[in-house]
Amino acid sequence: MKITTRFWISLILSLPMLIEMVLMPFIHWMLPGGQVTMFVLTTIVMLISARPFLSSAWASFQKHHSNMDTLIAVGTGTAYVYSIYAMFAGKGVFFESAAFVITFVLLGQVLEEKMRDRSSSAISKLMDLQAKDAMVKRDGRFVQVPLAEIVSGDLIEVKPGQKIAVDGEIVSGTSTIDEAMVTGESMPVTKRVGDDVIGSTMNMSGTFVFKAKKVGDDTMLAQIVALVKKAQSSHAPIQQLTDRVSDIFVPAVLIIAILTFLIWYVFIGHDVANSLIFAVSVVVIACPCALGLATPTALMVGTGRGAKMGILIKDGEVLERVNDVDTVVFDKTGTITVGQPKVTDIVGDEQQVLMLAARIEAGSEHPLALAILNEAKRQQIAVAEVKNFEALSGKGVQALVDGQQAFVGNERLLHDYEITDDLKQKMTQLQDEAKTVVLVGLQQKIIGLIAIQDTPKDTSAAAMAALKERGLRTVMLTGDNEHVARAIAKEVGIDEVIANVLPAEKADRIKMLQAEHTVAFVGDGINDAPALTTADVGIAMGAGTDIAIDAGGIVLVKNDLRDVDMALALSKKTFNRIKLNLFWAFVYNVLGIPVAAGVFYSFGFILSPEIAGVAMALSSLSVVLSSVLLGRTKLSYND
Amino acid sequence: MTRIIVLIIGIALIGFIAWWFFGKHEAQTESAAVTDDQQNVDVLVKGGYSPEQVVLKQGVPAQLHFKRTDPSSCLDHVVFPDFGINQALPENETETIQIDTSKAGEYEWACGMNMFHGKVIVK
Numbered sequence: 144m145k146i147t148t149r150f151w152i153s154l155i156l157s158l159p160m161l162i163e164m165v166l167m168p169f170i171h172w173m174l175p176g177g178q179v180t181m182f183v184l185t186t187i188v189m190l191i192s193a194r195p196f197l198s199s200a201w202a203s204f205q206k207h208h209s210n211m212d213t214l215i216a217v218g219t220g221t222a223y224v225y226s227i228y229a230m231f232a233g234k235g236v237f238f239e240s241a242a243f244v245i246t247f248v249l250l251g252q253v254l255e256e257k258m259r260d261r262s263s264s265a266i267s268k269l270m271d272l273q274a275k276d277a278m279v280k281r282d283g284r285f286v287q288v289p290l291a292e293i294v295s296g297d298l299i300e301v302k303p304g305q306k307i308a309v310d311g312e313i314v315s316g317t318s319t320i321d322e323a324m325v326t327g328e329s330m331p332v333t334k335r336v337g338d339d340v341i342g343s344t345m346n347m348s349g350t351f352v353f354k355a356k357k358v359g360d361d362t363m364l365a366q367i368v369a370l371v372k373k374a375q376s377s378h379a380p381i382q383q384l385t386d387r388v389s390d391i392f393v394p395a396v397l398i399i400a401i402l403t404f405l406i407w408y409v410f411i412g413h414d415v416a417n418s419l420i421f422a423v424s425v426v427v428i429a430c431p432c433a434l435g436l437a438t439p440t441a442l443m444v445g446t447g448r449g450a451k452m453g454i455l456i457k458d459g460e461v462l463e464r465v466n467d468v469d470t471v472v473f474d475k476t477g478t479i480t481v482g483q484p485k486v487t488d489i490v491g492d493e494q495q496v497l498m499l500a501a502r503i504e505a506g507s508e509h510p511l512a513l514a515i516l517n518e519a520k521r522q523q524i525a526v527a528e529v530k531n532f533e534a535l536s537g538k539g540v541q542a543l544v545d546g547q548q549a550f551v552g553n554e555r556l557l558h559d560y561e562i563t564d565d566l567k568q569k570m571t572q573l574q575d576e577a578k579t580v581v582l583v584g585l586q587q588k589i590i591g592l593i594a595i596q597d598t599p600k601d602t603s604a605a606a607m608a609a610l611k612e613r614g615l616r617t618v619m620l621t622g623d624n625e626h627v628a629r630a631i632a633k634e635v636g637i638d639e640v641i642a643n644v645l646p647a648e649k650a651d652r653i654k655m656l657q658a659e660h661t662v663a664f665v666g667d668g669i670n671d672a673p674a675l676t677t678a679d680v681g682i683a684m685g686a687g688t689d690i691a692i693d694a695g696g697i698v699l700v701k702n703d704l705r706d707v708d709m710a711l712a713l714s715k716k717t718f719n720r721i722k723l724n725l726f727w728a729f730v731y732n733v734l735g736i737p738v739a740a741g742v743f744y745s746f747g748f749i750l751s752p753e754i755a756g757v758a759m760a761l762s763s764l765s766v767v768l769s770s771v772l773l774g775r776t777k778l779s780y781n782d
Numbered sequence: 783m784t785r786i787i788v789l790i791i792g793i794a795l796i797g798f799i800a801w802w803f804f805g806k807h808e809a810q811t812e813s814a815a816v817t818d819d820q821q822n823v824d825v826l827v828k829g830g831y832s833p834e835q836v837v838l839k840q841g842v843p844a845q846l847h848f849k850r851t852d853p854s855s856c857l858d859h860v861v862f863p864d865f866g867i868n869q870a871l872p873e874n875e876t877e878t879i880q881i882d883t884s885k886a887g888e889y890e891w892a893c894g895m896n897m898f899h900g901k902v903i904v905k
Contacts, residue, residue: 144853146855195853195854196854198852198853199829199852199853199854199856199857200829201829202828202829202830202852203829203830204802204829205829206810206829206830206832206834207802207803207805207807208803208829208830208898209803210854210856210898211856212854212856252855256855369866372866372867372868373865373866391803391804393803394799394800394802394803394804397799398796398799398800401792401795401796401799402792402796404792405788405789405792405793408785408788409785409786409788409789409792439894
């Protein structure tokens with residue numbers, strides 16, 4: 144039988160007794176049939192509405208376990224059985240207590256069930272985003288095919304207003320696409336041939352054809368869902384405390400209840416009925432379900448809320464660690480800056496310098512190399528192949544160009560090669576302008592410089608300001624030289640710069656910082672993976688890469704730095720909510736017990752079993768409600 | 783006189799509760815039956831889980847079949863935090879859960895409120 148049905152049955156049967164209880168003092172109205180009517184009504188409640196509690200309690204008892212059902216069964220059972228005895232012995236009965244407690248507990252469960260459904264709805268909402276079918280090219284024609292039958296490599300046509308079914312790459316056409324549902328990015332983005340599209344996002348303006356690259360469980364949405372699921376079912380370390388408590392709590396309460404009865408009856412000399420009421424109240428108020436709900440519901444709402452904004456929090460442990468973070472370290476390229484540097488100046492014989500650099504860097508995917516190659520392309524310089532290509536670890540690359548040894552690289556090359564004073568001066572000047580300088584050399588001599596600049600993202604400065612307001616120290620970690628790094632740091636407002644760090648050293652630098660601080664590291668994933676895992680909290684930007692998802696404790700789907708502050712704010716709010724929930728749950732249970740046991744009896748303050756039942760239902764409800772409210776707390780960028 | 787008898791009964795009851803719940807009691811353990819490269823274990827959800835410990839062989843795909851006959855809403859979900867599984871268990875229906883047995887280790891499961899516990903041991 145459903146909880147709701149059980150609740151209505153017990154409510155309707157309890158109502159006459161409730162009315163009598165309320166009216167008694169005023170008009171001395173008595174229930175027709177008196178105790179017998181009460182006995183009949185309560186018996187039906189016990190048999191129908193309360194039986195599941197009893198059978199579950201019995202089943203647990205056989206396995207040496209106990210749970211909240213044990214407490215409800217023992218509490219109401221005691222009240223019921225004693226009242227039957229009292230009825231025949233001609234003493235005062237309290238059938239109504241048993242019936243009321245059952246009603247209130249069931250009311251709590253009905254509401255709680257509703258709330259729990261609501262707090263776990265984030266995932267199903269995410270899954271609902273998926274398109275059901277798509278127009279897939281089969282035998283030269285585009286036909287409607289269900290989502291499950293799409294395979295990698297399929298060509299799929301998307302018209303305006305249609306959903307993109309899976310992840311892929313555009314092969315023809317352009318369009319603007321609203322990716323808000325997956326990335327949280329509110330502005331539609333323009334996509335052309337060669338751009339990646341994300342499954343479940345909405346095509347706005349144009350018609351295009353894309354090639355499916357990732358389907359089924361490999362799509363970004365599926366990965367996000369898997370991540371959120373894992374986070375929601377994870378345990379925050381703070382919860383381990385409640386695990387212990389739940390295990391010993393129920394038996395301990397039973398013992399306290401017996402002691403309560405013994406003290407009132409044997410030592411103080413109250414009558415059996417009153418002593419029993421105290422014991423029953425103790426049992427009823429102690430139900431630890433609020434304690435068990437405190438963490439999971441808050442986690443569920445918090446991580447679900449984050450997922451909607453493109454902030455994926457991996458698990459409860461991350462939430463807890465975020466609380467201690469006092470330093471946020473940023474990778475520069477691609478994180479603080481746009482990550483697409485452009486050539487701004489060329490010093491020396493412009494043609495020769497650019498051609499040399501382009502030829503050596505051809506085939507490299509380093510962002511600086513791409514900038515040089517783009518510039519060469521723009522100036523229509525033919526890039527011929529080179530021989531004996533060799534990487535100079537952390538310094539640059541060298542190769543044989545037309546039989547001569549040539550090299551391209553960074554400042555560290557100065558240890559090995561000569562440079563004229565004129566060039567050196569130019570270099571410092573360019574670096575002061577926040578430009579990265581690439582040295583180009585031929586035959587052991589540096590013959591020219593290429594200045595490349597990577598501009599900060601529009602939102603970087605606002606992001607830093609927000610973090611500072613939060614009282615956090617910001618640090619930039621980069622492989623670039625000191626000059627460039629400082630210039631960028633000044634522009635966006637970063638406190639400290641650690642420059643000239645080799646990719647492999649990033650993790651070590653984080654470790655050094657960790658000696659005195661709790662560190663969050665923000666990086667864009669691939670080469671930052673070691674640093675992301677080393678940091679106390681790894682924040683990976685751009686969920687496009689699987690490595691980023693694996694390495695980061697928090698994944699920011701959007702490429703917006705302000706989300707770092709948002710993620711920290713959300714984590715803190717969620718964790719604080721867990722603490723608040725646990726506090727309330729403990730207060731109800733721990734403070735409720737002595738009150739129920741009659742400690743404040745001499746002040747005329749007692750808790751009857753039915754009030755205890757209300758209090759217990761309220762405690763569960765207030766915890767779940769507090770978690771649901773977390774979904775409504777204010778979170779916004781402060782520009 | 784009655785009060786003394788009640789006192790003795792009460793103390794005896796306390797002793798019994800302490801022994802029954804806190805004393806060492808063997809957890810019911812079951813090893814999976816392996817058939818056709820597939821391990822299957824039925825877990826009855828009634829006042830807890832029986833068996834409470836499931837031993838699985840590493841590398842062989844495994845399924846746990848949970849059947850809840852207990853009406854308590856305490857047990858209406860089963861959660862495997864290590865695998866990111868949070869499965870609803872409708873009363874009197876069998877729900878199958880895939881267990882990743884690629885890594886040896888101990889994986890706990892719990893009810894939705896984290897009050898009942900079970901354990902999968904992969905070795």
